[in-house]
Amino acid sequence: MNYPGPLLDIQDLSTFFHTEENIVRSVRNVNLTLYPGETVALVGESGCGKSVTALSAMRLVPIPPGKFENGRILFKGEDLLQVSEPEMQKIRGNEIAMIFQEPMTSLNPIFTIGDQITEAICLHQDKSPEEAKILALEVLKKVAMPSPEQRIHQYPHELSGGMKQRVMIAMSIVCGPSLLIADEPTTALDVTIQAQILDLLDELRKENQMSILLITHNLGIVAQYADRVAVMYSGKIVEHASVEKIFASPSHPYTKGLLNSLPKDKMNEELETIQGSVPHPAFLPKGCAFHPRCPDKMDVCAREIPELKNSGDSEEHRTACWLYNEES
């Protein structure tokens, strides 16, 4: 299970969608690595390309209209963009698994949850239906499903949102994947359930030496569960650092703005805001996509796109901003 070097290495990935009217540049030259056993958070607002990045890694982007314009997605050294669809099906669900935001719609309503978990086992592993059933029960126990012997025969509508998300997690970990992509796994759940699910994911990660790519817009979750953080804006990673650095000394104006706009302990004071709103990915402004909203913009920002570069304090801390780019 252990692989030397990065488990997932996304290099210069661009995923565009070609619609009739225009080209939607959802992911633009993204670089991201994940090492075994770590949690990397991909943070950003809706439409920033974080989900498309994840779907690209699973090769679940519909083609057409989607298209991988350039880049490589190396998983254990193999470029996922080059493998055939049958090979990809072997990897998907077996070595890379994904859980989605809405447990309500990601389960099939006409099969029992037992059927749905055993399906995943039988697809990827050489097991008889009886063995698969035992394994399914085991995995339900592992995700702390209450009374698993009864639940295994129930249909999704008989379960609560939190329990459905447990089933999704059970399905995704049953084959022992080395990478789990969790796309907003708790956004649809209540706060008390959210903590339970995230703790469960974190325990499973430690137990199985699994890596997690955690996609979220909730900065509290990032602070609590991630090792490293990549902040996305309009299809680009604008800042990348360890979780401590991001919260203690953010450098990109967008990251700073995001952190400042959260309600803090001071009551009744006006919140700091980022003016304006996110540009449409089909009509990105020239230069740095954030410049129309940036409080620190300079002339160069409207002309050229800044590269993701070291912003000083540590090797890992990289920022795509002209403020930190010397040769402007």
Added chain:
Amino acid sequence: MLALQRRIMKSLLKVQSLKKYFPVYGGLLSRVIGHVKAVDDVSFEIKEGEILGMVGESGCGKTTVGRMTLRLLEPTAGKVFFEDTDIFTLKGKEMAMIRRKMQIIFQDPYSSLNPRFTVERIIGEALSVHGIAHGNDLRKKIERLMEKVGLSKRYLNRFPHEFSGGQRQRIGIARALALNPKYIVCDEPVSALDVSIQAQIINLLQSLQKEENLSLMFISHDLNVVKHLSQRTAVMYLGKIVEMAPTELLNTKAAHPYTQALLASKPSLDPTDRKRTQPLQGDVPSPLNPPSGCHFHPRCPKVEARCKTEIPRQIEIENGHTVSCHLYV
């Protein structure tokens, strides 16, 4: 500050033992086989110029309470007094008159605006329905409202789909303000918005509330937002208010085990302060078949024998701080 405090002394909305049971039909003859007790004996009041935060998990009845205070739903039992008038006894014209003073802002800015109407018509509809303004006067009023919520009047003839989520929520707020209401129910107004936009809308609501001395019921599941905005907070669990206190007191001295758990499960923004103790096990039970006694007892870490049989009464443990829990009797 003193002047402000004096101003908020007067009570605007008083809710007494409000209940709402939704019947559940089943069986061959579709008979009533049970009730969902969405709201079960809830009492509180909102003073003039006050923001009351209403917190709870999905299905706890917070939205149902909000809608009943506007008479968008008829209660099963209980009373709602708005400016000392029992709103459920009013008919026709009288109700229409009082409706002008109360408004609602919805969670989803995408589905709560009519896609076939222009911004002008959406904001101006209430003004023309109530016969308050026509023609040029109406247009001027609409432009003033748009300015107030930070929308350019160039957008007057645009349709909702041409706006982003944050701008749509501004349209919804302008619509709610059109009739100069005294009381607005804000039902999760920022939870569908992105973080950077959320702050803009929160600031807008806050400044409008101060300017117009509005009373707000701010319904949300986000404790940080409620803490930031509201003077008092009520916590609901399965149709009941389990704790109510001035917001600061509630955040520092939460008394009910459920409130304590809610506060503890809120992820901290400090990566060096990582907690891995789950405050609560299990799920929220179904309101169709709530547990006996205190509804919270199956999940409560401090459960005692009588919690399983007796429903706890609401008691005041400090000035303005009420809690329904056997621990404090």
